Amino acid sequence: DSGVTQTPKHLITATGQRVTLRCSPRSGDLSVYWYQQSLDQGLQFLIQYYNGEERAKGNILERFSAQQFPDLHSELNLSSLELGDSALYFCASSVEDKQPQHFGDGTRLSIL
């Protein structure tokens, strides 16, 4: 158990819809990272937040957004969903930028 909690574990929805994925980092970790993992793309970095502020941005689509709240939990919002958005979405956390990241169990998103 990494200490990082993600909900829900599975999500099935339709094209055009909007979903919110939630992540609670390990106790004491200030950084939260979001990744997308699909079969043909590997683990792709989306965005990082540190203590409530956006710290780094990766290959995140404009249809996607995230935020980190004062209690340090984070949400990833995916809108106007397309079939290609079906993937595993992982959240990870670390104490600070240079430390190893610890991953949650992921949310499996299926778009029908």
Place this chain on the structure above:
Amino acid sequence: GQNIDQPTEMTATEGAIVQINCTYQTSGFNGLFWYQQHAGEAPTFLSYNVLDGLEEKGRFSSFLSRSKGYSYLLLKELQMKDSASYLCAVRGEGGSYIPTFGRGTSLIVHP
């Protein structure tokens, strides 16, 4: 940019030793990670190398040569539960400390 190469798949026998290689080209270098990921599960941190040499941690060891842009993960006394994907991730220089992940090496351990 960063480019990371790992073999796609490897097979080995229970009880044996296997070495998984990772080569990289990056804009600077600020650390290399190895993660283990079982199918459909979260990546689990295995090791971190920032200086040249071998880091040993139980049955797993990781080696780094910065001048060659090369690392390997060595797994000894293989067990069936070691069947998983092994991800190499490299952190370059610059303002962001976000590591870039390789596509992973799928290791199959058979009896």
